Amino acid sequence: MVTRFAPSPNGPLHLGHAYSAIVAHDLAKAASGRFLLRIEDIDGPRSKPEFADEFRRDLEWLALEWEEVPAQSTRLDTYTAAADELLQRGLLYPCDLTRKQIAALPLRKGNDGLTYPGTSRGLAQRGVTDGAALRLDIDRALAQTGDLSWFDEIAGEMKADPRPFGDVVLVRKDLPASYHLAATLDDARDGVTLVTRGMDLFEATHIHRLIQALLGLPVPTWHHHKLLLDANGEKLAKRRGSPSLAERRLSGEDGVMLAEQLRMQNFELGT
Helix, strand or coil: CEEEECCCCCCCCEHHHHHHHHHHHHHHHHCCCEEEECCCCCCHHHCCHHHHHHHHHHHHHCCCCCEECCCHHHCHHHHHHHHHHHHHCCCEEEECCCHHHHHCCCCEEECCEEEECCCCCCCHHHCCCCCCEEEECHHHHHHHHCCCEEEECCCEEEECCCHHHECCEEECCCCCCCHHHHHHHHHHHCCCCEEEEEHHHCCHHHHHHHHHHHHCCCCCEEEEECCCECCCCCECCHHHCCCEHHHHHHCCCCHHHHHHHHHHCCCCCCC
16 A cells, blocks of 8 residues: 655645545554655745645654655656647647636536636647646546546545536646646556645545546545644635744744644644
């Protein structure tokens, strides 16, 4: 078994990250497998090396053992190659609409919120490619793959249904790849056999399973664990200022004890 923890260095880790890392670590350890750390550092100027250094200190403080694999910033050529292949097969098309323009479109409700309706299909035929995002033509993609399924250790066998997402972005205007493309390619390259992550990413697996089928990538098993919530019942998040692991570590808190409390699910998040 090979699991991974793949944080983005755009802010400090919090308890939700700690729980996710512990789940991945413990599942691999129980199976005498490997637990990997991968730094997902292609978020432009928001990605800062100092945060990645803090992540390593945090994992040590929690008494987790890992192998570190190359960061995403070293793998840009693989994202470009995959996007080029899909583009040549007619499965990607450019979209130069701004978020404001997309918000003004007659969007429909889907798994990922409001779904983009494919307005920019045919843009490449009009010569518009520079400075545009690249979207996956879901209908064309599914015509090539046929029916797909994936297995989650908690939810069981799932039929892949990416259509409610609409034509998702695989290459962003400002970044070399979207999360969907980069994470899927990286998990295959790193030999990850069990993808562990929070339930907030459960629906994204429909898209990831489609990308795997299109690119001939190995299919892992998934394990979507529950989320840790704050006192208001909201998911812990960097943007909401959830207490960081670094702050707890530097204050002298016992990381090993914290990890055990998280494993036992008896930790008061409001304290």
